[in-house]
Amino acid sequence: MNVMTTVNGVAVDKLMETIELLKARPELGEFKFRTRNRWVDGTYNRAENPAFYGAGAEDTGRQSPHVHDIDEPPVLLGEDRGANPVEYLLAGLSGCVTTTFIAYAAAQGVKIDELRTELEGNIDVRGFLGITGSVRPGYKEIRVKFHVKSDAPREKIQELIRLAERRSPVSDSVRKGVPIQFALA
């Protein structure tokens, strides 16, 4: 009989099994995630996340890709047919710190009743437009505020936020930077 231990909706037994498996077979930790994008018109384009590679094989579980409409608002010359690219970055960051917080809470047996985050980032669009070299095109700063309901002590919640900051793959990527290789087919 299998008795599954679930905390915060996370199957903790399976999480612990995964960790033990990856200690024994580190090569299974290698994942490749993918996006393909097709420009539609002006500032409007569409991205899709198809299958990925992970745990030693091409994953076959995804029946159809996840699709994202991407555009700019009118003030940035688009028609707001989707969130804009820098908003997608914040959405990914919000999801990653949330999942990291929840997974580490589950692993430690800390029950979370509610978790909301609010993110805000500053960009000076003069950098994108090349108006001045003194302003970077990217975000100057991003702020992430956690709203947590839990019986756990505030110190424990602070510790989980630090884990989310350091162990979240999107947070680590954005805080520390990632080499990107560009090529023309």
Add this chain to the structure above:
Amino acid sequence: MNVMTTVNGVAVDKLMETIELLKARPELGEFKFRTRNRWVDGTYNRAENPAFYGAGAEDTGRQSPHVHDIDEPPVLLGEDRGANPVEYLLAGLSGCVTTTFIAYAAAQGVKIDELRTELEGNIDVRGFLGITGSVRPGYKEIRVKFHVKSDAPREKIQELIRLAERRSPVSDSVRKGVPIQFALA
């Protein structure tokens, strides 16, 4: 009479007017983009991009926020109810390099007939799981391949790709890193 010049679907006259305006009034370049996220269950959460601040005011044009379902695939303990956070990062990056490429092409009068990109990034999930300190949680590398149909010379296309690399706000953010402030409300 207004005659609008459009290249690649981008209103070039309006783009040039914007650049002149921002040279005269640099404070209008300051934007704040936002995301709020609510954890649902386990690895599943939902992000929304509500109104933003830009061009000197709170933008009021967006009738409802853009909504994003975020989850993990089963091999990462979720149910694939949406792309995962690191896939959102790639989607945002794909949209940003696409729009930057197209906008700079339009500004230079370069007509683009087709633009597709393919992105792939490597992550070792042992970093997220804290199994070893020798592996970072974030992407180790991201590759972006451009497929372009245009009558422009290949050297011009290569130049536009370099502009996309350097001027895209998401590319700049991810390549060079962004300070992120974390706080508990």
